[in-house]
Amino acid sequence: MxxxxxxxxxxxxxxxxxxxxxxxxxxxxxxxxxxxxxxxxxxxxxxxxxxxxxxxxxxxxIREIRGFRVYSPSGKAYTVKGEEAKAAxxxxxxxxxxxxxxxxxxxxxxxxxxxxxxxxxxxxxxxxxxxxxxxxxxxxxxxxxSIPAAQLDLETPDFDDDLVEIYLGSLAPGFFAWAVPRRDGVRVGLAARGVVPLRSLEMLLDKFRPWRRFSGARRSAPIFGKVVxxxxxxxxxxxxxxxxxxxxxxxxxxxxxxxxxxxxxxxxxxxxxxxxxxxxxxxxxxxxxxxxxxGLDFALMRLARSIYNRMDASEVDSALEALYSSGALKGAIQHDMDLQGKALWRLARSRMFLRIVPAAVRAIL
Ligand SMILES: Cc1cc2nc3c(=O)[nH]c(=O)nc-3n(C[C@H](O)[C@H](O)[C@H](O)COP(=O)(O)OP(=O)(O)OC[C@H]3O[C@@H](n4cnc5c(N)ncnc54)[C@H](O)[C@@H]3O)c2cc1C
Structure with a gap:
């Protein structure tokens, strides 16, 4: 015993x-x-x-990370880098x-x-x-x-080594795709609802212009998992x-x-x-x-996810534009990356607020 x-x-x-x-x-x-x-x-x-x-x-x-580049559903890139590394x-x-x-x-x-x-x-x-x-x-x-996910390691020198990239477009419904630097390249992945993640990831690498720069890269066998x-x-x-x-x-x-x-x-x-x-x-x-x-951080993160999942592409586009132009996106990287309650609260009180109201109402209803 x-x-x-x-x-x-x-x-x-x-x-x-x-x-x-x-x-x-x-x-x-x-x-x-x-x-x-x-x-x-x-x-x-x-x-x-x-x-x-x-x-x-x-x-x-493997790498210290200073910021991120997020691609809105319409393909616009917003890059935010901090003075010092907050992640790795x-x-x-x-x-x-x-x-x-x-x-x-x-x-x-x-x-x-x-x-x-x-x-x-x-x-x-x-x-x-x-x-x-x-x-x-x-x-x-x-x-x-949980939702299914797939990742591929790509051998390529063609990647900013202290940024992660996030794709929020229609090939990753309900979640997102990512590109994270590794030692000799980048690990790209996608998790989403209602799609076959590996197929969507391959389509993304073929069709999404910013990631076509990885097209000649040698690929690993796919890595599968489930994201909670x-x-x-x-x-x-x-x-x-x-x-x-x-x-x-x-x-x-x-x-x-x-x-x-x-x-x-x-x-x-x-x-x-x-x-x-x-x-x-x-x-x-x-x-x-x-x-x-x-508890409060998890509750706010869950609410944020539920609001985001009810936003359509144009609402996500305009919320991101508002967050970027008001400096709120840059401010977000100064906050705790794990306990995101405070950062989310600040974002909600920024100029993005009006953009998320319709989706928030839909989430509550
Ligand atoms: C695609 C993907 C990307 C992710 N990226 C990130 C990221 O960048 N950053 C981050 O923080 N998190 C990330 N996560 C989440 C992270 O991987 C998990 O949250 C984390 O691994 C959870 O740790 P765990 O110990 O609970 O489970 P696991 O790491 O899954 O470990 C569970 C262990 O239990 C063992 N096991 C299962 N069943 C049995 C059994 N019956 N008997 C004995 N052993 C058993 C398994 O072999 C395994 O070793 C990602 C997840 C996925 C799917």
């Missing part, structure tokens, strides 16, 4: 395991793959502040290997190549299975809403089990970024699990604790 069993050796599972071990609990992590971080499914873009909180020094940074592209497999090293150094038992079967004996289960949904369904927890977009589950625990990371929906509904908030909320879950193990209440204390730290 283990005190705490963690399913999944991704960033959320390993962060929870490290925190629980630090609090003196005996922890085992089951990871179904023979290596952590493989297969990779992420673009690797994280805030430097979040990275510092999760891992401190020694993070496997990390090497995800190396990031997970570093978390694994720290987990093992803290006394966590990590069993690789072992899938959760359901007959294991444990006092508390932390489900960090990502978007798979198998474990959550088995133990009666919800599965967060609906925000955290209303109830992420049941009995002695709790879902964290992507499995619990701890992903920014605005961007689909789940590394930083996934790891930070995983630590909160680990502390709740330790209290539960020492007889202090039930696992609902996890929900109270994450909501008190991040």
């Amino acid at each position: 283990r005190d705490l069993l963690v399913v999944g050796g991704g960033p959320a599972g390993l962060s929870a395991a490290i925190e629980a071990a630090r609090l003196g609990v005996e922890v085992e992590v089951l990871e179904e793959h023979a290596e952590v971080g493989i297969p990779e499914h992420c673009a690797g873009l994280v805030s430097l502040k979040g990275l510092q909180e999760i891992i401190g020094s020694g993070a496997p940074i 592209v990390i090497d995800r497999p190396a990031f997970e290997r570093e978390l694994l090293r720290r987990a093992e150094a803290s006394g966590v038992t990590v069993t690789l190549g072992e899938r959760f079967r359901g007959d294991e004996r444990f006092m508390v289960l932390i489900n960090a299975e990502g978007t798979a949904g198998r474990v959550s369904k088995r133990i009666g927890l919800g599965v967060p809403e 977009i609906g925000g955290p589950l209303n109830v992420a625990h049941r009995g002695s089990a709790v879902a964290i990371g992507d499995a619990g929906g701890f992903v920014k509904p605005t961007t689909g970024g789940g590394v930083v908030l996934g790891c930070l909320t995983a630590r909160i879950a680990a502390r709740a699990a330790c209290r539960f193990l020492s007889g202090g209440g039930d696992l609902s204390s996890f929900e109270k604790a994450w909501k008190s730290s991040y």
Whole structure:
């Protein structure tokens, strides 16, 4: 009988395991793959502040990022660059290997190549299975809403190395496409509703003029994944089990970024699990604790996503123009990239406000 069993050796599972071990609990992590971080499914873009909180020094940074270029649905480009880097592209497999090293150094038992079967004996289960949904369904927890995504690595020297590019046009309905610099090129990806993402991504590379500059680049095999977009589950625990990371929906509904908030909320879950193990209440204390730290930010990010998804192309065009010309877009990169509540509040109070009213009313209705 283990005190705490963690399913999944991704960033959320390993962060929870490290925190629980630090609090003196005996922890085992089951990871179904023979290596952590493989297969990779992420673009690797994280805030430097979040990275510092999760891992401190020694993070496997590929590139520091100073800003972004966003293409409106009509194809107009808006470029915003800050004085200093606020974000970075990390090497995800190396990031997970570093978390694994720290987990093992803290006394966590990590069993690789072992899938959760359901007959294991444990006092508390932390489900960090990502978007798979198998474990959550088995133990009666919800599965967060997600959309399919595809990415390709392109070998090309033809990319600004401290910017990410974002495409908001009709080939990526309900979400967006991205281009993120790597060591020897760029990782392009697309997540959307109601399309085959790889096909839309290939069409985008063929048809979208700014990205035709990648046309001769050598392409990797496609990388597939699912982006969680609906925000955290209303109830992420049941009995002695709790879902964290992507499995619990701890992903920014605005961007689909789940590394930083996934790891930070995983630590909160680990502390709740330790209290539960020492007889202090039930696992609902996890929900109270994450909501008190991040609940408002998640609610505003979810509202922003829901408004955006109800805007038509011309509303997005005019909102972007208003944000850019008022300087609000430039201001946004100074804000916290993970806790976006404050930035979204400021944007909503800028000149963009009138542009989003119709979509906001549609979202509320
Ligand atoms: C295309 C794409 C791009 C993204 N880009 C970014 C980005 O740029 N920045 C960002 O912050 N986030 C990004 N994300 C989101 C980010 O990848 C996830 O939020 C993050 O990986 C979640 O971590 P996790 O530990 O919850 O899950 P995962 O990283 O998915 O890890 C889950 C682990 O559980 C294991 N597992 C599953 N089932 C079982 C089982 N039954 N038994 C044992 N092991 C099991 C899996 O093998 C896996 O190792 C992206 C996601 C996608 C799909």
